[in-house]
Amino acid sequence: MTNNAMVSRVENDRVLVLERVFDAPRELVFNMFKEAEHLKVWWGPRGWEIPVCKVDFRPGGVWHYCMKCVDRNQGDFYGMESWGKAVYKEIVEPEKIVYTDYFSDAEGRENDTMPATEVTMEFIDLGGKTKLVCFNEYVTAEALKSVIDMGMLQGITETWDRLEERLNELK
Secondary structure, eight states, X not given: OOTTOOEEEEETTTEEEEEEEESSOHHHHHHHTTOHHHHHHHOSSTTEEEEEEEEOOSTTOEEEEEEEEOOGGGGGGXXXXXXXXXXXXXEETTTEEEXXXXXXXXXXXXXXXXXXXXXXXXXXXXXXXXXXXXXXXXXSHHHHHHHHHTXXXXXXXXXXXXXXXXXXXXX
């Protein structure tokens, strides 16, 4: 695996596993996921920004954010807002973050018509580099298929590309 190549696979029909090696120390990569000032810079696919990002980084805490498309070249997506909410379940610095990820509205109410995801992120120290392994577990295979059909893989690839760019700025 090269540093900038994301590897993905599906396990048990409903778990999407994503892996990527970042050329940055584990503590720095971990901090990118816990601090709003970092998330605002890199979270989301290209052409989207984060005008709202509130992070309460502790078990039971909530990360609530809005992604807004600011790229006119994205056609019907231009101007669209997509709200998300994560509820942290477990945090082991700088090794692991576990949370439930929801689609939400601006007030943080969960959207029950969209699939929620149980997310486990593992940060593996490779001696100055970090392997990020992200397990995204859905209730059903159909729920996983629905987010893949929405373009989730392209979105996360672009998001992690932006993370790599942010890490390179900070190293």
